[in-house]
Amino acid sequence: xxxxxxxxxxxxxxxxxxxxxxxxxxxxxxxxxxxxxxxxxxxxxxxxxxxxxxxxxxxxxxxxxxxxxxxxxxxxxxxxxxxxxxxxxxxxxxxxxxxxxxxxxxxxxxxxxxxxxxxxxxxxxxxxxxxxxxxxxxxxxxxxxxxxxxxxxxxxxxxxxxxxxxxxxxxxxxxxxxxxxxxxxxxxxxxxxxxxxxxxxxxxxxxxxxxxxxxxxxxxxxxxxxxxxxxxxxxxxxx
Amino acid sequence: xxxxxxxxxxxxxxxxxxxxxxxxxxxxxxxxxxxxxxxxxxxxxxxxxxxxxxxxxxxxxxxxxxxxxxxxxxxxxxxxxxxxxxxxxxxxxxxxxxxxxxxxxxxxxxxxxxxxxxxxxxxxxxxxxxxxxxxxxxxxxxxxxxxxxxxxxxxxxxxxxxxxxxxxxxxxxxxxxxxxxxxxxxxxxxxxxxxxxxxxxxxxxxxxxxxxxxxxxxxxxxxxxxxxxxxx
Numbered sequence: 107x108x109x110x111x112x113x114x115x116x117x118x119x120x121x122x123x124x125x126x127x128x129x130x131x132x133x134x135x136x137x138x139x140x141x142x143x144x145x146x147x148x149x150x151x152x153x154x155x156x157x158x159x160x161x162x163x164x165x166x167x168x169x170x171x172x173x174x175x176x177x178x179x180x181x182x183x184x185x186x187x188x189x190x191x192x193x194x195x196x197x198x199x200x201x202x203x204x205x206x207x208x209x210x211x212x213x214x215x216x217x218x219x220x221x222x223x224x225x226x227x228x229x230x231x232x233x234x235x236x237x238x239x240x241x242x243x244x245x246x247x248x249x250x251x252x253x254x255x256x257x258x259x260x261x262x263x264x265x266x267x268x269x270x271x272x273x274x275x276x277x278x279x280x281x282x283x284x285x286x287x288x289x290x291x292x293x294x295x296x297x298x299x300x301x302x303x304x305x306x307x308x309x310x311x312x313x314x315x316x317x318x319x320x321x322x323x324x325x326x327x328x329x330x331x332x333x334x335x336x337x338x339x340x341x342x343x344x345x
Numbered sequence: 346x347x348x349x350x351x352x353x354x355x356x357x358x359x360x361x362x363x364x365x366x367x368x369x370x371x372x373x374x375x376x377x378x379x380x381x382x383x384x385x386x387x388x389x390x391x392x393x394x395x396x397x398x399x400x401x402x403x404x405x406x407x408x409x410x411x412x413x414x415x416x417x418x419x420x421x422x423x424x425x426x427x428x429x430x431x432x433x434x435x436x437x438x439x440x441x442x443x444x445x446x447x448x449x450x451x452x453x454x455x456x457x458x459x460x461x462x463x464x465x466x467x468x469x470x471x472x473x474x475x476x477x478x479x480x481x482x483x484x485x486x487x488x489x490x491x492x493x494x495x496x497x498x499x500x501x502x503x504x505x506x507x508x509x510x511x512x513x514x515x516x517x518x519x520x521x522x523x524x525x526x527x528x529x530x531x532x533x534x535x536x537x538x539x540x541x542x543x544x545x546x547x548x549x550x551x552x553x554x555x556x557x558x559x560x561x562x563x564x565x566x567x568x569x570x571x572x573x574x575x576x577x
Contacts, residue, residue: 159477180485188481194474197496206492207482258483 108171110135110262110294111156116165118151118318125151126318128165136292140305140326143315149298152315153266156296157188169262184211186262187255191270193247195239200226200250203239204257211258218257225253229283245276252280256287263288263295269304281307302330352550356558359551366527371555374513374532377445379563381452382509388453389460389508390501394490396461397468398476411465414458419451420517426451427521443524448532451518456508463507467500468493502571506564513560533559 109132118126126148133139143149154160155167158179167174169182195203201222208218226232229249234242242250248268255263269277285307288295297308305312305326312329314322322329359367396408428434430442430450441447471493479492494501516534523530525539533556540549 154477157481159480180483183481184483186481188478190474190478192472192474194472194478196475196479196492207484210485210488211483254482 107135109133109168110170111296112166112168113156114166114168116155116167117163118148118155118160119163120151124318126155126162128152128318128320131313131320133294133296135294137311138288138293138295138297138309140309140312141296141298141315142300142302142305142312142329147315148318149315150266151318153188153264153296153298156262157186157264158183159188185260186264187258187260188264189251189255189266189268191267193239193242193244193251195242195247195250195254197240198238199235200231200237200239200242201235203250204254207254207258221257221259222253225257226250228256228287229253245272245280248272248276248280252284256291261294263293265295265297265299267298267300270300277301277304284308302326348546349550351547353554355547356551356554360555367552367555369528370531370533370536370552371559373445373530374534374556375559375563377448377452377519377532378509378513381449381456381512382505384449384453385456385460385508385512386505388457389462389504390464390494392457392461393464393504394468394494396465398493408465411458411462415462417455417458418517419455419515419519420521422451422454423518423521426454426518430522442522443526443530445523445530447522448519448530451522452512452515455515455518456512459511460504460508463504464497464501467497467504470500471496499571502567506567506571509563509567510560513556513563 111131111133113128113131116126116128116131117124131152141149141152151160155162156169158167158169158174161175170185172178172182174182196206198206201219204222204225205215205218208221209215213221222235223232226235229252231246231249231253234246234250239247239250248271252268269280272280281304288308295309297304299305310325310327312322312324312326313320314329392411396404396411426447427442429436430439430447431437432440432442441450475496476489476493479489484492514534516538519525519530519532520535520538523532523535525531525535531539533552537549537552537556540546540552
């Protein structure tokens, strides 16, 4: 079966500078791929390109076996969800933050409400449904952002360091919850992170991005070694 | 103080007795200023949005022109509009000079850059990452603009308030292109100037009080909308 996400000879240029040059990247259906790398390695750029928010200077992105950036960005974006480092909620209630994107994607009001209730409850914030998004704590806002992404029932989920701004207990509980949900849904996911301890609950598959290139790809044990969890400061691009 | 007090009493009397002249002037003022503000919204918000969201060669120059336009002297706008609408001017065939429409045109020219400039600033203050998030949520172009305007709505309403404030208070352009014709193009500001020139300070004060009250109610309504948006 062809991969759900496939990039080939991808080059992204910003301000005349080559930011990303990925020769090959493939993510199979249901696979969760963690992308790690230092600041400025091009992780966010890669995610934005896969989310069809930033066109490449050259190369191809194929999603669901279809060449992207052929004027089909909107249709393809509506089959994906992207969670940023910041929650980036709209200035309205928590519930409308979930239902608005669903309505934009042509889902009925009744179904949107049902999905909103289900996912807010799933992430433990059902009681905050009527609250203004501005009044949420950092953890609540990021839960809302995740609930919004899952309520869209995407076929591809892209996560850009979604837990970075959170304190350790909140981060840990959210990573665990996310791991459970990803397993349940068998969702094709690309997950960018700085914190390697977030990887084991989510996936075994890791790609290392350095200076815009994927320099390593394999299981977390292959990349980090057997005892990588103990080495919190381990930097896999320094080999 | 005596003149101001007598002016306030006179304003009350004129309104209480529904003085035909004053009611007409007040309604004309409201009609031209609200129409001009609506036109400036139709021009200014799309222009501000386009400038905020696009990049093209010469964009900075266009932004400078818009910002410069925010402080256009009404009397200069009046003169230009007069030259355009004068019988021998390029739009002379329309016979619009010394009509309420001429005042609306001049006021819309004054207010449009104000609305565009404030809208541009409001939209540029929206987190650029939120723009990407909105696109990634699956918004089409129309939904994208609508959501961005929603996010910038406090600033957009400030733009409308500033635009209305700019036109309700101007006198030079209305005088030049309207001609201050009694019962036709006389508005509160031009009527006030006329009464002062005639030495009728109480009536001028009364007209000013009515202008202030009118301006306050329109601005307060817009502010109410704006602040309700803040709590949403």
